[in-house]
Amino acid sequence: MDYNKIRALLEKYWEGESSLEEEQMLRHFFVTHTQALPEDLREAAPMFQYFRLEQEKEIPQPAARIVPLRKSKPWQHWMKYAAVLLIMAGVGYSVQQFRQKQHELIAADWTQQDTFDDPEKAYAETQKALQLLSRNLNKGTEQMEKLSYFNDATQKIKN
Amino acid sequence: MSLELFHSQVMPIRPKLYRFAYRLLNNEQDAQDITQDAMLRVWNQQGRMAELQNLEAWCMRIVRNLALDRLKSKKYRNTELLDKADTMQASHQSNPHLAAEQQDVMDRVHRIIHALPEKYRTIIQLRDIDGFSYQEIADILELTMNEVKTNLHRARKAVREQLQNIQVYGLQ
Numbered sequence A: 001m002d003y004n005k006i007r008a009l010l011e012k013y014w015e016g017e018s019s020l021e022e023e024q025m026l027r028h029f030f031v032t033h034t035q036a037l038p039e040d041l042r043e044a045a046p047m048f049q050y051f052r053l054e055q056e057k058e059i060p061q062p063a064a065r066i067v068p069l070r071k072s073k074p075w076q077h078w079m080k081y082a083a084v085l086l087i088m089a090g091v092g093y094s095v096q097q098f099r100q101k102q103h104e105l106i107a108a109d110w111t112q113q114d115t116f117d118d119p120e121k122a123y124a125e126t127q128k129a130l131q132l133l134s135r136n137l138n139k140g141t142e143q144m145e146k147l148s149y150f151n152d153a154t155q156k157i158k159n
Numbered sequence B: 001m002s003l004e005l006f007h008s009q010v011m012p013i014r015p016k017l018y019r020f021a022y023r024l025l026n027n028e029q030d031a032q033d034i035t036q037d038a039m040l041r042v043w044n045q046q047g048r049m050a051e052l053q054n055l056e057a058w059c060m061r062i063v064r065n066l067a068l069d070r071l072k073s074k075k076y077r078n079t080e081l082l083d084k085a086d087t088m089q090a091s092h093q094s095n096p097h098l099a100a101e102q103q104d105v106m107d108r109v110h111r112i113i114h115a116l117p118e119k120y121r122t123i124i125q126l127r128d129i130d131g132f133s134y135q136e137i138a139d140i141l142e143l144t145m146n147e148v149k150t151n152l153h154r155a156r157k158a159v160r161e162q163l164q165n166i167q168v169y170g171l172q
Helices: A003-015 A020-032 A045-056 A074-111 A119-158 B003-025 B028-044 B046-051 B055-074 B078-085 B096-114 B118-129 B134-141 B145-169
Strands: none
Touching: A003 A020, A003 B145, A020 A045, A045 B096, A045 B118, A045 B145, B003 B028, B003 B055, B003 B118, B028 B046, B028 B055, B055 B118, B055 B134, B096 B118, B096 B145, B118 B134, B118 B145, B134 B145
16 A cells, blocks of 8 residues: 555544544554555554454453342241241230239239228227327327427526 | 343443443453443433433443443552553464564553543544444543544544654653
8 A cells, every 4th residue: 555645544543533444444554564664654553453453352251141030939038027026026025014014003002992891890990090190199299398398497597 | 111122222232331341441340240230220221212312322321431430439550451461462473572572562552552541541442442433432422523533633642652752762
């Protein structure tokens, strides 16, 4: 091929104005040309040879993997089910415990209610209890009276 | 989009998407992951298919965005790319000395191109290796055609300057 034609094509190539066909011609020229090139054409030769090598380079192609979506089987999620069961068992147990305690409390309340069926007997018992209380209260006030005597005496001395 | 449509329109460009991802990432596993993610994203955004003018460019754009995210997240080192240069194969040469010399030159060109900013590198790859038209590149990179040409011109100019340095001074 005429070197001048190559020079003209190269000029277009460097400017980014060459067509794909012209670039193909350049690659073909620089790959197949075996004789010594003129000096001004030498710089481009390795580049076009590199492009050709890269074009021909075999890039290992992986096989397309089309993986069908697997339908999940129920037993694949056993941990989820186990967790739900565990939570349900826990909640059930605590509800049961709560209700049991409530029953016990209610039963205890019942035992603290009326202890006598007969109102007269109950009245007598209450009277007894109040008498005991008043007796003890009187004991206390007797002591307080002594204290007031003492207090009066100290007042007189002071005056 | 039906499964049939996906099979007939998207699946055929899968190898192209993979190659694109591979060139961007230079890593087989990452390229596979990105391609798979891109296919999923295309499937999930099937509602947009009707308004698309260029399905392939749209898919490529998704791959590029995913690959760039991956590059950012992984903080790829340039050396990873350079390491790959060693595995490149030069064209068959009967003379071992010549073959080694040519291998060396190819490695240098590889390094020059991979040292370019991502945008320039991608444009060169799309045009000079994958053979996309200016319009297709504009669609993929969401640029105007003039911007594509300008960037391509700058990218090639940068490569040319480096090649001249090698030529004249033998610099790497």
